[in-house]
Amino acid sequence: MFTARSEKNKRQRTSCGETNNSVTNKRRRTRNKEADLDSRRVTEKYIWWADPGKEYNEAKEVVNSLYLDSLSYGIVDKFYEKNLFDAPNNRREFKLQEKALR
Numbered sequence: 001m002f003t004a005r006s007e008k009n010k011r012q013r014t015s016c017g018e019t020n021n022s023v024t025n026k027r028r029r030t031r032n033k034e035a036d037l038d039s040r041r042v043t044e045k046y047i048w049w050a051d052p053g054k055e056y057n058e059a060k061e062v063v064n065s066l067y068l069d070s071l072s073y074g075i076v077d078k079f080y081e082k083n084l085f086d087a088p089n090n091r092r093e094f095k096l097q098e099k100a101l102r
Contacts (some may be wrong), residue, residue: 049090058093066101 047063050056063084070079083100084094 047094049094055091059091062098066098070101 047056047059050059066084067076067079070076079101082097084101085096
């Protein structure tokens with residue numbers, strides 16, 4: 001009726017009813033999730049019209065400063081309405097939306 005594996009796990013149960021294998025699996029799953037959450041996101045897809053390097057860094061700094069300004073004024077919803085980091089197709093449209101938000 002019992003297999004060798006279940007007999008082995010029966011001897012290894014902890015006070016909360018888990019086997020050593022299930023504890024190891026939980027720890028591994030948690031470590032993998034935390035590693036995924038701790039990794040840096042690739043941000044080049046958010047301001048996709050800008051070339052990587054100086055132009056992208058300048059655009060990113062503008063977006064960050066506008067977000068901080070909208071936080072300080074309490075108008076974060078308007079920041080997301082403008083969709084500044086996603087909608088523009090080129091630098092000119094980005095500057096127009098930046099002026100509209102300021």
